[in-house]
Amino acid sequence: MELGDLTVTQILLTVVGGMLIYLIIKWLKDPIRKIPGPRGLPFLGNVLALNPTNVHNQFYELAKKFGAVMKVKVFTVPIVVLNSREACMEALIKTGTDFQGRPPLARVFRIIPKDVGFTTMNSDHSFLRRTFTKTMKAYGPGVAHLEGIMQDTIQEMTEEINRRGDQVINTADLCSGYVGCVIASMMFGEKYSFDDEVCQMLHKMNKQLIAAADPFTAGALFDFFPFLLKFKFLFPKTQQTLEDANQVFNDFVKTKTEQFRDSYDPNDKRGCLDYFIEIQQKELDKDGKPLLDNEGMKGLLLDFISGGLETSQNSLRQMLLDLVADLTLQKDLQAEIDSQFEPTHKITLKDREKLPQLESYMLESLRYLSQTPFLVPHMTIRDTGVAGYKIPANTIVLMNSFYLAHNPDVYEKPFTVEPKRFLDEDGNLLKSDHPLRENFIGFGAGRRQCPGELFAKSRIFLFLSNILQKYNVEPAGELPDHDVRKYPMSILLATPSAKVRLTRRQH
Template identity: 60%
Template sequence: MELSMALEEIFTFSLLAASLLLIFYLVTKSLKNPLRKIPGPPGLPLLGHILSLNPTKIHNQFYEMARKYGAIMKVKIFTKTIVVLNSKEACLEALSKTGTDFQGRPSLKRNQIVLPPNVAFSNFSDKQVMLRRLFTKAMKAYGPGVVHLEKILQETIQCLVDDIDQKEGQAIDSAELSIGYVCCVLASMMFGEKYSYDDELCHRMNRVNSQVIKTTDPFSNGVVFDVIPFLYDFKFLFKKERKKIESAKETFSNFIKTRIEEAKKSFDVNQMRGCLDYLIELQKQENDVDGQPLLDEVGLQGMMANFLIGGLETSRRSLAQMFLDLLHDPTLQKTLQAEIDSQYEPTETITLKDKVKLPRMEAYMLEQMRFLTQVPFMIPHMAVRDAEVAGYKIPAGTVVLMNSYHVAHNPDVFDEPFEVKPERLLDENGKLVDRDHPLRENFLGFGAGRRQCPGESFAKSRIFLFLANILQKYHVEVDGELPDRDVRKYPMSILLTPPSVKVRFTRRQ
């Protein structure tokens, strides 16, 4: 009996000692963690800030935190610390001045399942750099000034005008119109053919894209698989979310694979059509040091994913915001039309090379993008090695968010930051201010550094032609109730989404 009690006491003492040692280890480790020095709101043990963050209003919550904590702060999602950079200087330091220190991407389970490996979401590596080069090469084949792109855009604009004319003044949903235009442009760009608004391919593109966006939304229930990836291995958990993920994967894969197979069957090197043809040719030409193709089939599918999702989502939201701006501010519409009328006859065609003639138009485009800042935190970055930013040490593997929403609405930089004021981007002579002007530098919507969006030029081109041609030919009027355009009231998912509005187009005389 005495031996048994002695053994029990020894076991109890040993367990207590082990527990104390574990606690000592965890406390010591926490004290040595450099992230603890970064300011941020107090959180709960184990849960962090997960209960205090509102997914649909997180852009506003982070904005208020930025005003309190300054250039850099931290939040915790469960036990994972996320660093948030709130100033232009801190963001540019991480994106450009530190080389590749913050060029990684965190592993997101749903993206890995639904999408093939791609340039935008892949972690930084030599292969990622090479694939980005190929992607940019294909994009440049269709950049501004290239005759074929100009033709595609002008033909799509004409289809848009014909479609509006056929409605004969009927109310049109701004979101549907924006999606239809962007889908037509992207389909033509990728596949090299002319598509109409009622083409099934364009509708299918939109359905596929919408399904992927909803499935990978970081603020939906499926985020549990991103935060705790191994839960996906337990088939009996979150069956509804798992079904959505598998369905999105199948839908997207079937669409992309079918388009690639069809393009390869009809491929003719002497008659290049769209960017897909250029990528197929690059697939044959570009090899790595071992003589293997740099762009395999999975890589090609990933490229198409970047074209589709990256090209469609952002442009359609910019166009939707433009309708709200024109309807809320009739003076803006008249001013832009007056500038167009001063440079063009009603029957003249507005082209990309003529953008320089319309500085107020370009100033409005840039101001609208700043105001909306539809990607409030960019695509998440990750430190690929121990690094430093804003005077704080950041351990390798730390997820870093760029709070571009606060940067673009910083009241210390912008007078009335939540108002649309194109004139702030014009100098005393009415010309667009230079790219290095502080007000232009404080818009980081397309990123910066090595991971800057390669589609920036094309995105601005299609938005410019849409806006210029619509305003040259029509007065835009609201039909029914006009929704609020306060970006602080827009719901947050992956992106900020302006509300749609019913509009009427009246031909200008």
């Protein structure tokens, strides 16, 4: 009996010893081990040391300590963080598609199984991206038609502001109203007022998506361990939020798509949804099935909402906050507009080249805010490398855009808004290949660069130039903290709203 017990003990010790040897060998061979980074705990990694709402500042400090490439661990999952422009460009452009995957974000995929922003680059993704780009180019064609929509929305916005007189306006309401109307008009080709039901539904869906997919909440456990979604008793509130968001999105897309299919006229396309319907009807696979299925249609529409709505209104809130925090900046920008145009002139996108100071300020505000501090997470789709380090397939990789945009070796006073930072000695806008401009990669780069960048900047320019031409923006009470390092981190760095008064300028 004793001999038998001893034999069993020996067997168990041999098995345990073998497992330990296997794990040690695996650890020694892991190329991620050679990448510098903060020490973590077994099984937990760096989770306890990371503050979800302040992680942009933490990674900023870590970048100064560890250099161009570093790693952190969330539980047992290693995350590689690229902290230099050279490393980011190598990953995004020079390595081809090696870094063009996306992490399997279980909560997002529950709502959007197919889309341009969150899915890994494959044949379905490439088709959806081509469809998105093709629709933008075809839309009337493209920027020209879009500008007409934005001008109509600006006219509606101006009338609403004038009706309110000197009433206090919340910048969040003003910006979301404008951007919501533009997005709705782009998608459906109709003119909408600020309080229209469709615009309100877009905002509701956008908030639900953010709440459902926020990577800095406890629900992020589902992204790292997707099997947990099967246990409905775990984080029931998060699971219910996911189900509610999915239901609302499905109902909205189904209703709108059926409505537009019934009234579709190939000779009179109203908005992007009509172009999607045309592609769905004409582009078929070898079995006669639409290449753009209903899930793809849903994903494209939600890309318009999630990609266009939150980022644009957040940027505009920041710019209005800049204007009331620095009235000299506001007067300087108004002086430039006044020097170029009569008060009755209708500012168009063609006028951008005449307003280099305004263009410089817009770039500076986007740099300062850096609202997507790590872009959308990437994932390696094969064994690859960057900056001399080997990176295995299926490794999550973040681009530390926040550090790049505030790198003290590139930008003097990086945490100060310097409106003329992007002007040369003659007052002209710096070329796009200037180091000050190249180091800001807030819209990404390479094959996964944001396809809506052009339209986002167009929306921002027309909104800002028209506000400055027509109104003085004055603070109405105490202003929120203007330091981006104190902004809370969620899906984006969220600019706080401010209370302002818009008074008609006397020219």
